[in-house]
Amino acid sequence: MTGAKQTRPEDHDDDFGAEEDSRKRRKQDSAHTWDSCIAPTHLARDFGLLAACRQVDQCYERLNRIDEGTYGVVYRARDRTTGDIVALKHLKLDQERNGFPITALREIHTLLLAKHTNIINVREIVAGRSLNSIYMVMDYMEHDLRTLMESMPARFQPSEVKSLLLQLCRAVAHLHANWIVHRDLKTSNLLMAQGSLRVADFGLARKYGSPLGHMTGLVVTLWYRAPELLFGAKEYSAAVDMWSVGCIFAELLIHKPFLQGRGEIDQISKIFAAVGTPTQATWPGFDLLPSARMFKFSPRHGQPLRDRLRGVDATEQALDLLSKLLALDPKQRITAEAALAHPYFAESPPPKDPSMFPTWPQKH
Secondary structure, eight states, rough: SSOOOOBBBBOOOOOOOOOOHHHHHHHHHHTTHHHHHHHHHHHHHHHHHHHOOHHHHHHHEEEEEEEEEEEEEEEEEEETTTTTEEEEEEEEEETTTTSSSHHHHHHHHHHHHOOOTBBOOOEEEEESTTTTSEEEEEEEOOEEEEHHHHHHHOOOHHHHHHHHHHHHHHHHHHHTTTEEEOOOOGGGGGETTTTTEEEOEHHHHHEBBSSSSOOOOSSOOOGGOOOOOOOTSSSSOTHHHHHHHHHHHHHHHHHHOOOSSSSSHHHHHHHHHHHHOTEEEEEEEEGGGGTTTGGOOOOOOOHHHHHHTTSSSOOOHHHHHHHHHOSTTTTOOHHHHHHTTSSTTTSSOOOGGGSSOOOOOOOO
């Protein structure tokens, strides 16, 4: 296994890895869900972010709507005091009968814990017309990586690919060092401005532990989903993020999603075509995963990455790192810390400094 083994108390899918007394307290209140127990005012108590009762329209001028996702609507806005352009995420509460949605709590909690240069920065939490209307105020980023690549006339240069992957691995290493697994890494959740990359959208992020606890397998967008998740694993580690990093690395190289399955079975087929079918030698115990016996497949070797990436400017070290990121066995998959030490980042060309990246027209 790559990287040092860590030990941490077991977490479960409905907690944030709080101390033991907090877990006991929640167990005593098991008749109530997180959704019904936690109200927005707890954010003020826990984080001090609503203490001044700042109201969104008093502080920010909304300019235009940027995007709408499962868990909220994002606006571009201007700080009325400083003139700074920010992103306002209006958290959806309309499907919650009481209290605060757990996805929003997870996102806020994780982002406040995971401060890092390459993770989207939450400036503050502000209220709407009532405390049941909550906005996250975040740094505004000009592009998401997926949309940017779709509009670019040419691929990223090798030094730019290396810089973006380096920034991504630094962010993921920071998350994993703090026992946080993102569970939805993909190019549309990577924001960029002036060459600086930041990981965003933490609605599926959660704390994890060692030994591993049960977690839902219904995470990660299909094209970036690790094989253990496709085989129904309920106990999984931060290695699921590293598979996603591998898919993103390949996408940066070829300028399009690497494994574009039309469904879970087709996704598994595409994975096997790329890296080979699992055996007891390459992935011990894979056949014990819940859904593994549902699939019948002929043993075959994957197509060499050099052949799959024909015409792409990728060195042998780049392909070696990619193969380690896309290892079928999660225990053999390279960690973020080990990836940062891979020779790929030390060889020529060096990672381009973010300040030297070209500029692209803003879409918003």
